[in-house]
Amino acid sequence: MTQITKKVTLKDIAQQIGCSKAVVSTVLNRSKGNTGVSKGMREKIEQVALEMGYRPNFSSQSLARQRTMxxxxxxxxxxxxxxxxxxxxxxxxxxxxxxxxxxxxxxxxxxxxxxxxxxxxxxxxxxxxxxxxxxxxxxxxxxxxxxxxxxxxxxxxxxxxxxxxxxxxxxxNTGAIKGAVEHLVSLGHQRIAYLGQVGHRMVLDQQLRRDAYIAALKQMNLPMNDDWLLCEIDGPIPKGVDHYDETSRRTLNYLRSVPADQRPTAIITFNDRTALNLIQDLMQNGYEVPADMNVISVDDSYLCRVLRPRITSMSHPxxxxxxxxxxxxxxxxxxxxxxxxxxxxxxxxxxxxxxxxxxxxxx
Missing domain, CATH: 3.40.50.2300 (Response regulator)
Structure with missing residues (x-):
């Protein structure tokens, strides 16, 4: 039969050491007067408390520290x-x-x-x-x-x-999108599209990345086409519609509608989840990635390593x-x-x- 062990109290420790209960409380609860106790006494109290199996009371510690930790x-x-x-x-x-x-x-x-x-x-x-x-x-x-x-x-x-x-x-956000454009340009890409997120209300991160894409193309004198803001082609995505499926659908419809020599050769996506859905849909519809279409995302999450090919991404620490x-x-x-x-x-x-x-x- 398991024997119930008596709970060790501050008074027990004080009696064992031969000091006041207040001093023991000050040390073990790390209250503001703790530094007024000598280093030797603090170490002795902590050692005896450990040997006796003392467990501090959370409420007492919070009261002494005036913090909840x-x-x-x-x-x-x-x-x-x-x-x-x-x-x-x-x-x-x-x-x-x-x-x-x-x-x-x-x-x-x-x-x-x-x-x-x-x-x-x-x-x-x-x-x-x-x-x-x-x-x-x-x-x-x-x-x-x-x-x-x-x-x-x-x-x-x-x-x-x-x-x-x-x-x-x-x-x-601005630097991440600019870095993605610079990476693609360094590989020789000129026609670069952006697949963002468009709901009834665009949150700030979405707006910053969209604006950064447009600014980077202008800064680098790259061609710009309004249709290359891919998920904005048909306006905001309705509530209740899966955003990732809808953005991929719009992208594929656009790619099918234009001659190969007028299509973008690379797409920057808002995040890794968008890239993952897009790459899967591209490959299921006969496009090779990256041979037919380059894709680069933002976040560098574990999703970048789930799919083959593995996704190039801008880090988000x-x-x-x-x-x-x-x-x-x-x-x-x-x-x-x-x-x-x-x-x-x-x-x-x-x-x-x-x-x-x-x-x-x-x-």
Whole structure:
């Protein structure tokens, strides 16, 4: 029969060492007076606590530290947003790695992308978390002021167009698309199309990448055709229609409708998922990739390695951004907001990862 072991208390440890319970509590709960205890005494208390099998009380530690040692993460409602998606999963990999190093727990709000901001804000007012990540939000959100008024430190991860007072790590969408165009031009391509995403409302990342494509063609004096904005040919994609299937369908219809010498020889896609669907449909309809059509995407996710040929893609360092954001948030928790109330904004560049879907154009 298993014997129930008596729980070790702070009083037990104090009696074993011969010091006050208050000193033991100060050390083991890492409260603010911890540094006033000599190094030798701290080490002795920690060693005896370990030998006796002491387990700290979370509530006591939180009260002593005036912190919960928990960080929150909020995913704003998006058509694709949930922690189960490839995109968010990679960000959280970086966040969780840093949380383990810093001894923080992580509480995720809106895991499935269907809860509004009020649910998260209530937890902030209750001081359930010491700091908050905003995952793939964008500046100008009508709910952001409410978050800021809670006084909880906030860091945006892959946060587009951030407000001056919000710490944010932002991806260089413009540089990524320009890099994709430069890579294709270096291979000899001149007729380059773009397959973006067009719903009833274009989010900021979509707009930035579309505009960057047009700007890059103009800057490099490349030919431009309105039809090469492939998914815009028939207007916005209706609600309820699978976006990836519809963009591939429009692309194939266009390629069939124009002579070979007038078609684009390469297509830049908004992301890897778009590229994956497109390449599968191209190959099923008799096109060879990259011989008949080059494809380059943005994100460099694991999807680039799923299909053969493997997809050339522009990197999007989501894991590194999540990792860095955690240390930025810890810095705000420890040191507060600067007097000028200006946030730190860091721009993450993109690099081409060359695989098998880009090559010289067929003569």
């Amino acid at each position: 928990t960080l929150g993460a909020y995913i704003p409602p998006q058509p694709w947003g949930s922690i189960g998606s490839t995109y968010e999963t990679v960000i959280f990999r970086g966040i969780e790695k840093a949380c383990q190093e810093l001894d923080y727990d992580l509480l995720v709000f809106n895991r499935f992308g269907d809860l509004r901001h009020e649910h998260c804000m209530e937890k902030l007012y209750q001081r359930r978390v010491d700091g908050l990540f905003l995952v793939h939000a964008h500046g100008g959100c009508d709910w952001l002021d409410g978050f800021l008024k809670t006084g909880v430190p906030i860091v945006g991860v892959d946060y587009s167009n951030p407000e001056p007072q919000v710490d944010a790590l932002t991806f260089d 989501l894991e590194a951004m999540g990792y860095r954001a955690t240390y930025m948030l810890q810095n705000r928790i420890e040191n507060g907001v600067p007097e000028d109330n200006q946030g730190i904004h860091e721009l993450y560049p993109s690099e081409v990862v060359i695989r098998q879907t880009t090559s010289t154009p067929r003569k």
